Amino acid sequence: MTGDPEDRADAWFHALADRTRRDILRRVLAGEHSVSTLARSYDMSLTAVQKHVAVLEGAGLITRRRSGRESLASADGVELRAVARLLTELESHWRDRITRIDALLAEEGSADRPPAAAPPTP
């Protein structure tokens, strides 16, 4: 993990950009699952599922602990909230524009119809 926000975002979105991984994430968010248990749900080899789990783990979206011969994957929603927050920050660029446009319109409006009492520039 490099710590660079852009790298983290790359890892997050890349991990989420596969439907199998999203499904694994759903299951794991609902409770701990072993890799082989997860693998039984998909029409692919165990190794493939292993790799998907590794990608999710590398992105910090899930964690694993060993219990005897099996490796249990679990996840909390905290990291997902971080991803959602990033999207909200992106969206704020748009909201900024909207408020900027509103400000312009208001200014224009006041230019067309100047205040009756005091002039705007003291």
Add this chain to the structure above:
Amino acid sequence: MTGDPEDRADAWFHALADRTRRDILRRVLAGEHSVSTLARSYDMSLTAVQKHVAVLEGAGLITRRRSGRESLASADGVELRAVARLLTELESHWRDRITRIDALLAEEGSADRPPAAAPPTP
């Protein structure tokens, strides 16, 4: 666009999984930009930027309109909110688990220390 939610999610996250595309999205959310204007900001060919814009458009994250010889890209935050909503839905799996665990703990607690007055099963 297939309309299948999983396909849409694939497209969304894949589009967001590239820092150049995220940056383009930021700029475009802040206001309309032509493709060549965008291209000037990056150390890559115009064609590469064109492709990035096409991916974002394919994912429904931005739209384009032609104005004379240039193609202006713009975006609103609505689609991004949809992505964030999807993440929140994923996270809800986790919250469900937490509330389930809380319920179990509460049940256990009441079994250890049953109510003094009325029995729980009427």
Add this chain to the structure above:
DNA sequence: ACAACCCACAACCACTGGGTTGTAGGTTCT
């Protein structure tokens, strides 16, 4: 001790993704 099971890892393969260059067509400006 042995079989059955779960996992890790290496090697390989087909396909996609991000990047390039080159060519060509429509627009704007002078």
Add this chain to the structure above:
DNA sequence: AGAACCTACAACCCAGTGGTTGTGGGTTGT
């Protein structure tokens, strides 16, 4: 008309991704 500009598209290259099989090692149950 001609130059400069913006975009579109095809063809290609290389790296990475998602998938496979095979091997091997630790764990559990009989």
